[in-house]
Amino acid sequence: MLDMAAEPAGRFIEASQIAKIYETGGGVVEALSSISFDCAQGDFLSLLGPSGCGKSTLLMIMAGLEPATDGRASVAGEVVMSPRADVGVVFQDPTLLPWRTTLENVLFPIEMMRLRRSLYRDRAVALLEEVGLGKFLTKRPHELSGGMRQRVAICRALVHEPKILLMDEPFSALDAITRDQMNALLLDLLIRHAKTVLFVTHSIREAVMLSDRILVMGGRPGRIVATEPVPFARPRAPELEDTAEFVALVARLRNAIEHSYGGHRAGGGA
Amino acid sequence: MTTASLQTPKVAAMQKRPSARHQMLVRQARIVLMPLACAFLMLVFWEAYVRISHVPAVILPGPLVVLATMAEIYPTLLLQAVPTTIESTIGFLISCSLGIVLAVLLCYSRIWREAVYPNLVLIQIIPKIALAPLFILWFGLGAESRLAFSVFISVFPIIVSTYEGLTNVDPNLLRLCRACQAQEWQVFLSVRVPSALPFIFSGMKVSITLAIIGVVIGEFITAQAGLGYLIVASSARSDTPVALAAVVVLCGAGLLLYGIVTGLQSIVNERYSRGGSR
Numbered sequence: 001m002l003d004m005a006a007e008p009a010g011r012f013i014e015a016s017q018i019a020k021i022y023e024t025g026g027g028v029v030e031a032l033s034s035i036s037f038d039c040a041q042g043d044f045l046s047l048l049g050p051s052g053c054g055k056s057t058l059l060m061i062m063a064g065l066e067p068a069t070d071g072r073a074s075v076a077g078e079v080v081m082s083p084r085a086d087v088g089v090v091f092q093d094p095t096l097l098p099w100r101t102t103l104e105n106v107l108f109p110i111e112m113m114r115l116r117r118s119l120y121r122d123r124a125v126a127l128l129e130e131v132g133l134g135k136f137l138t139k140r141p142h143e144l145s146g147g148m149r150q151r152v153a154i155c156r157a158l159v160h161e162p163k164i165l166l167m168d169e170p171f172s173a174l175d176a177i178t179r180d181q182m183n184a185l186l187l188d189l190l191i192r193h194a195k196t197v198l199f200v201t202h203s204i205r206e207a208v209m210l211s212d213r214i215l216v217m218g219g220r221p222g223r224i225v226a227t228e229p230v231p232f233a234r235p236r237a238p239e240l241e242d243t244a245e246f247v248a249l250v251a252r253l254r255n256a257i258e259h260s261y262g263g264h265r266a267g268g269g270a
Numbered sequence: 271m272t273t274a275s276l277q278t279p280k281v282a283a284m285q286k287r288p289s290a291r292h293q294m295l296v297r298q299a300r301i302v303l304m305p306l307a308c309a310f311l312m313l314v315f316w317e318a319y320v321r322i323s324h325v326p327a328v329i330l331p332g333p334l335v336v337l338a339t340m341a342e343i344y345p346t347l348l349l350q351a352v353p354t355t356i357e358s359t360i361g362f363l364i365s366c367s368l369g370i371v372l373a374v375l376l377c378y379s380r381i382w383r384e385a386v387y388p389n390l391v392l393i394q395i396i397p398k399i400a401l402a403p404l405f406i407l408w409f410g411l412g413a414e415s416r417l418a419f420s421v422f423i424s425v426f427p428i429i430v431s432t433y434e435g436l437t438n439v440d441p442n443l444l445r446l447c448r449a450c451q452a453q454e455w456q457v458f459l460s461v462r463v464p465s466a467l468p469f470i471f472s473g474m475k476v477s478i479t480l481a482i483i484g485v486v487i488g489e490f491i492t493a494q495a496g497l498g499y500l501i502v503a504s505s506a507r508s509d510t511p512v513a514l515a516a517v518v519v520l521c522g523a524g525l526l527l528y529g530i531v532t533g534l535q536s537i538v539n540e541r542y543s544r545g546g547s548r
Contacts, residue, residue: 063449
């Protein structure tokens, strides 16, 4: 299923010397400065950092939704110039079409990519059943809770069978309990659908829970200040959070974030 | 209810009071009955004034006289209501088609947006009714001039509201479309048009009343047929009860057309309004 023929496994997603500079009315803002990283196929890589460190901008550049000022983003060995069919994106806001039902929303990318809806309908239904929305196929977004809407958005990102999932703080608008549920759901989903994931978050615990590797970003200009591998085996259960290793890693990451501020400010909430 | 055993005394007490449903019925009845009562009261005052002050019916007939006149000449009234209603409807439909096409052009053509749109907004401000006699000069005494004038004054709300609707799309949705590699015609059909529908319908509500005004003014001037013609002709004969009867029927026709558009709007809003999305 996975074709690894062309690519060295270690560089399925690659960022090399990416910079982003905005010109605003007040002058030039350096949002990202020489960002380089790579991600192996099948890995879950998190970009962790406080608000305004440019992590979402970086993700949009990797998605081909925003141009980099300098440097190169590449996916599966090809330079990213525009959005790709082998990538699924989940945004912070579920961005569902309010007039469409759950199922029609999930099939939206299929229509836009001019693929045959009938070929993907069963898959869309199966995905929705997998995330517990089997009874909500004909509901419209305003009839769903925030967590349900984001689950619809995840199904929508997976429906065209992309190899890569780019997620931009997908759970940051949800309450803490729902968020934990969504983390468990995502872990579970990824066991059955192997994807390479790039995940943006400002929650240290979320990053540790989900990732294989974490890139800690600092702000002004946005840059990578630390890289931490996450050694925990999968599948991961919520009880993992109570282990000493988990707590120690969270502490180390919080230190790295605080350090990036020169120790003047407390890190983002865990 | 199965929860009955869990109810606290307070909840039980609340349920014994006049129910919330009852209160809602009263509230809804007030919404309908209060304006009707007010209107009825005004008619009573009108009738009383006419009787007490002995105003001649030529100047101001009472509502009962108008009602009697309506009963007497209703075949004529209905006959004249037909061309007015049909021409208003046609004018409105032309305005809708033309307005939507122009709005799409504005949405997709930068030159139109930059050069034409400010002028359209400017034309909105001028008193367009002042141009009515010129339309008769340009288009003759037939239905063409009434339709042209009707379209002229009723097309602008459609253009402006459709353009607003097509361009004020949630930017997140547009980004999603880009991520899905959608082509612009797909974005137009699947995102812009549905997002614009509530806007288009609020423009239509303004437009339908203007379309009727346009036709009636056209009838005033061309004086061939229609309720506008009947009003002018009977006023000229000092037949005030007939003129007022025609006005009443005109109100009825206007309400009917407005009601149809409002009904369609509520159906569309139920599904396409952005308010329901989050």
